Structure formats: structure tokens, C-alpha cells
Amino acid sequence: MILDIDNLSKRALELYKKQKYVDSKQLSLDILETNSKNISVILNLGNIYFLEEDYKKALEYYRRVQKLSGDDIYIWGNLANTYLQMKKYFRATHYCWKILKQDPENVFALNLQAQIHLEQENYGDAILILEHLKALDPLNPWVYNNLSQAFFYTGKTLEALDMAWTAVELSSGEDCHHINLGYTLYEIGLEKTIGFIKPYIEKWEQKYGDNPIVKYFADSLKGNTEIIKTDTEYLKKIFDSFASGFDESLAKLDYSVPKKILQNIKKNISKKSLKMMRVLDLGCGTGLCGKFLSGYAKPHILTGVDLSEKMLEVAKEKNVYNQLICEDIETYLQHSKNFSDLIIAGDVFTYFGDLFSVFKQISKHLDSHGHFIFSVTENQHNDSPWFLHSSGRFQHKEEYVKNTLEKCGLKVEENQHEILRTEAGKKVWGYIFIASKIK
Ligand SMILES: C[S@@+](CC[C@H](N)C(=O)[O-])C[C@H]1O[C@@H](n2cnc3c(N)ncnc32)[C@H](O)[C@@H]1O
Incomplete structure (x- = not known):
């Protein structure tokens, strides 16, 4: 059979345009077997690896294009963007400059250069470029989103709010720009009074x-x-948008809950026992708790439940879960007929105010000899059993958690007062609870 390479190449590019990346990738790899110098197909593969966040592979294919077709602005743009994603700022800047030398008003390169400055916290330089971009690319919401961040970090709060709002308006209300406006309002609210941000909130809500x-x-x-309880639609959107950078961001916040949960597992459960256990990781996110746990001993079955599909995709890559279920925790517990020997939940009840109904479900689901290990953030703010902080996260009183566990047929084995992570440079205190069934 004579292969019509031109038609096959067209097909591979069409598949890419239709976002059928798996098929497009396979076809492109097949084409390269017989036609190893097919530039459009090599470029297509570079773009697919870029989308898959396999930046090393993306670079390899972009470099092949560069070798075969010579240098041009387009390939420099791809290289600059890939190096930026890899946080290799020096190399990324090198390719941006090459583009800007040929085309000083190249909007793509200027946006990348501004992003490089932002990530390196060179806010003054970022503002200079972004102000220039406002004239060149006035309808691009990302220019205003980035400007809002640069203004915020240089103390220009009103300008930051103004830019965050413009990004929302220009994007006709895309989620990522709403999230940026929400966090800008939150951070400003921490420094100023609610009265200051209230008119903005009302305009936004209206x-x-x-x-x-x-x-x-x-x-x-x-x-x-x-x-x-935190709205599940909100949670899905927020955690879907955080998923790819989640592990890295939490490491910067000294997030220690998975490690502390593991320390308690080690104290209470031998490796041998854990290997025979059915473990349920509620709100497993990107699988940090599962990874820590499996480093100690691989449970008989490890199930993760989370409502964010994108968080679960990252968890899947860790290769430690037997099953990952995309569902609300309470919905899952209501219909699941399986029992668990160990249930863990790291930084998840931050999204539940009233803990009674979820603890009740957990109690039903836990085997009679099982353990339940979880964290809560401490309510240091007022005397209420729980409190919804302006960050959108709930904080709880120690006594309330203890009493609710007991009302649900669970008794506290141990309870440690710990620093769980930092936020805005401050220590966030909370508790790690170890509970078991009341017999
Ligand atoms: C801060 S992350 C913690 C993730 C993980 N447990 C860890 O320690 O790294 C909270 C996770 O809980 C999930 N979550 C919160 N409320 C949930 C609910 N009602 N049902 C399912 N997942 C939920 C979120 O989607 C998110 O992935």
C-alpha cells in the first residue's frame, strides 16, 4: 500500500485542531516512521507535548523543526514559551529578545517577557511592558490580569482592583479572571476594612x-x-484551575498535613497491617497523602475521592491509587457499599462548616476496628464552633470537632495542635485528629 503522506499529515493537523490530541499524536508518530523530516508533523508533535506539559519532549521536537527549517520568529516563540514553562528564565528571555530584535512590537514576545518578569518578581519591569501592551493589544484580558498582579505587589491596590475588574469585563466573565479578582479582593480585604472592598463586591455580584x-x-x-458547606461548583472550578501548579504552590506554603497524617499512621499502624488495609483518601486532590502513605507501605486497596477532575488527573500520575473517583465526598459515602479500615482527609474539612453529616457518613463507612485521621484549621477568630474565613475556607473549634465526632459514634484517640502551613506569611494553626469507632 502506498501511503499518501500529504493527506495523512493534513489529517494529523486536523485532529489537533479538533483537540483529538491522542489520535493526532499517534498518527504523527506513525508518519515520522516513514517520513522523518516532515516539518509540519514534527511541529505538531512539539505542540502536543507542550499541551501535555512534557516540556522536554516539546523542546526536542521544536529543536528538530529549527534544524530542518532554520530560525524564524515562530519557532523562537515556541522555544521561549517552553523555557518559560520550565522556569528557565534566562533561555526564555534569550528567545524573546531575538524576536523583539526583529519585531519590537511583537505582542506574543512582549506578553512572554512580562510573564517572565512577573514570575521573577520584577514587578516594575513587568508594569513597563504591560503598559506598552495595553496600547498594542488593548482587548487582551491577560494584559490587565497580569497588570493587576504587578500593581498589587507594588502596593497600588486601587489600580490592581481596577485592572482585575477590566480583565473580567474584557473576557466576558471567564472563570480565571473572576478567580484573580476574588483573590485580589481577599488580599486587599486582609489589609483594609470590609467597607473598603464592599462597593466592589456589590458591583461584581450585581x-x-x-x-x-x-x-x-x-x-x-x-x-x-x-x-x-463550600459550594461544590465553586470548588470544582477553583481546584481544576489550581491542579497543575498545586503541589509546587503548597510546597512554597510549607504545607505539612500529608506528612503529619503519615506520622500518625506510622505511630498507630504497622507496615504489615497497612498492607492488608482498604484505605479511603477523602478529598485526595493531587494525591499528596496517597504518595506519602505508599512510601511507607502500599495498602491492599487505596481509593481516592475528589470532585476536581483535574486534581485527580495529577493524582493518577502518581500511580499509587487503585481507584480514583470524581465525586462529592458525601454523595460517594451515601452510595458506596464498601467499608474502609483507614479513612484519611487532609485539609478537606476546610470546605465543610457543619461537620455532622459528613462525620456521620464516615462513621457508617468505617470498619469497626478502623481509624479516621484528618486535619482541621483552628478557629482563632471568634467563639463560634465554625467560622467561614474571608478566604472561603472554614475554621473549627477543637471542642466542636470532638463533640461532633462523638455524636457520630467516633471517639478521639489523639489530637495534636500543629502548624499546618503558612498563608500570607503567617502560620496557619490547626489540629490533626485520630479517631476510631466507639465500640
Ligand atoms: C486543599 S486540597 C487537599 C488535597 C489533599 N488531601 C492534600 O492533602 O494534598 C482539598 C481537596 O479537597 C477536595 N474537596 C473539597 N471538598 C470536597 C467535597 N465535598 N467532595 C470531594 N472533594 C472535595 C478539593 O477538590 C481538593 O482537591
């Missing part, structure tokens, strides 16, 4: 109040006491 991100941010920022 226009975009149907969006779950806007609604939940507004409720938390205004301290709405009627909320008893």
Missing part, C-alpha cells in the same frame, strides 16, 4: 452573581454565616 465563583467569593468576603 453583574456576575450567577457565577458560582463570584457568589461564593462574595459570601465569604462578606462573612455570610448561613453557609454550612
Whole structure:
């Protein structure tokens, strides 16, 4: 059979355009077997590896294109962007400059250069470029989103708010820009009074109040006491957007809950026993707790439940879970007929105010000799059993957690007062609880 390489190449590119990346990749690799110098197919593969965040491979294919077709602005742009994702700022800047030498007003390279400055915390330089971009590319919401961050970190809060709002408006309310506006309001609210940010919240709610991100941010920022659990639509969107950088961001915040949960498992459960256990990781996220646990001993079955598909995709790459289930914790517990010998939940009840119904479900699901190990953040703010912080996260009183466990047929074996992570440079205190069934 004579292969029509031109048609096959066209097909591979069409598949890419239709976002059928797996098929496009396979076809491109097949084509290269017989036609190893097919530039458009090599470039296509570079782009697919870039989307898959396999930047080493993306670079390899972009370099092959560069060798075969020579240097041009387009390939420099791909190289600059790939080096930026790899945080190799020197190399990324090198390729941006090459582009800007030929085309000083190249919007793509200027955006990349601004991003490089932002990531390196050179806010003054970032502002200079972004202000220039405002004239060249005035309808691009990312220019304003980036400017809002640069203004915020240089103390220009009103300008930061103004730019974050413009990004929302220009994008017609895309989630990522709502999230940026929400966090800008939150950070400003920490420094100023609620009165200062209230007019902005009201304007935001009036226009975009149907969006779950806007609604939940507004409720938390205004301290709405009627909320008893974080809105699951909001959570999905927030954690889907955080997933790819989650592990890295939490390491920067000295997030220690998975390590502390493991320390308690080690104290209470031998390796041999753990290997025979059915373990349930509630709100498993990107699988940090599962990874720590499996480093000690691989459980008989390790199941992770989380409502963010993207967090679960990252967890899957860790290769430690037998099953990953994308569902709300309470919905899962209501229909699951399986029992667990160990249930863990790291930084998950931060998204539940009232703990009664979830603890009740957990108690039913836990085997009679089982353990339940989890963290909660301490409510240092007021005397309420739980409190919805302006960050959108719940904090709990130690006594309330203990009493609720007991009401649900669980008794506290141990309870440690610990620093769980940092936030805005401050230590976040909480508790690690170890509970078991009341017999
Ligand atoms: C801060 S992360 C912690 C992830 C992981 N346990 C860890 O320690 O790294 C909280 C996770 O809980 C999940 N989550 C929060 N509420 C949930 C719910 N009601 N149902 C399922 N997952 C939930 C979020 O999607 C997110 O992935």
C-alpha cells in the first residue's frame, strides 16, 4: 500500500485542531516512521507535548523543526514559551529578545517577557511592558490580569482592583479572571476594612452573581454565616484551575498535613497491617497523602475521592491509587457499599462548616476496628464552633470537632495542635485528629 503522506499529515493537523490530541499524536508518530523530516508533523508533535506539559519532549521536537527549517520568529516563540514553562528564565528571555530584535512590537514576545518578569518578581519591569501592551493589544484580558498582579505587589491596590475588574469585563466573565479578582479582593480585604472592598463586591455580584465563583467569593468576603458547606461548583472550578501548579504552590506554603497524617499512621499502624488495609483518601486532590502513605507501605486497596477532575488527573500520575473517583465526598459515602479500615482527609474539612453529616457518613463507612485521621484549621477568630474565613475556607473549634465526632459514634484517640502551613506569611494553626469507632 502506498501511503499518501500529504493527506495523512493534513489529517494529523486536523485532529489537533479538533483537540483529538491522542489520535493526532499517534498518527504523527506513525508518519515520522516513514517520513522523518516532515516539518509540519514534527511541529505538531512539539505542540502536543507542550499541551501535555512534557516540556522536554516539546523542546526536542521544536529543536528538530529549527534544524530542518532554520530560525524564524515562530519557532523562537515556541522555544521561549517552553523555557518559560520550565522556569528557565534566562533561555526564555534569550528567545524573546531575538524576536523583539526583529519585531519590537511583537505582542506574543512582549506578553512572554512580562510573564517572565512577573514570575521573577520584577514587578516594575513587568508594569513597563504591560503598559506598552495595553496600547498594542488593548482587548487582551491577560494584559490587565497580569497588570493587576504587578500593581498589587507594588502596593497600588486601587489600580490592581481596577485592572482585575477590566480583565473580567474584557473576557466576558471567564472563570480565571473572576478567580484573580476574588483573590485580589481577599488580599486587599486582609489589609483594609470590609467597607473598603464592599462597593466592589456589590458591583461584581450585581453583574456576575450567577457565577458560582463570584457568589461564593462574595459570601465569604462578606462573612455570610448561613453557609454550612463550600459550594461544590465553586470548588470544582477553583481546584481544576489550581491542579497543575498545586503541589509546587503548597510546597512554597510549607504545607505539612500529608506528612503529619503519615506520622500518625506510622505511630498507630504497622507496615504489615497497612498492607492488608482498604484505605479511603477523602478529598485526595493531587494525591499528596496517597504518595506519602505508599512510601511507607502500599495498602491492599487505596481509593481516592475528589470532585476536581483535574486534581485527580495529577493524582493518577502518581500511580499509587487503585481507584480514583470524581465525586462529592458525601454523595460517594451515601452510595458506596464498601467499608474502609483507614479513612484519611487532609485539609478537606476546610470546605465543610457543619461537620455532622459528613462525620456521620464516615462513621457508617468505617470498619469497626478502623481509624479516621484528618486535619482541621483552628478557629482563632471568634467563639463560634465554625467560622467561614474571608478566604472561603472554614475554621473549627477543637471542642466542636470532638463533640461532633462523638455524636457520630467516633471517639478521639489523639489530637495534636500543629502548624499546618503558612498563608500570607503567617502560620496557619490547626489540629490533626485520630479517631476510631466507639465500640
Ligand atoms: C486543599 S486540597 C487537599 C488535597 C489533599 N488531601 C492534600 O492533602 O494534598 C482539598 C481537596 O479537597 C477536595 N474537596 C473539597 N471538598 C470536597 C467535597 N465535598 N467532595 C470531594 N472533594 C472535595 C478539593 O477538590 C481538593 O482537591
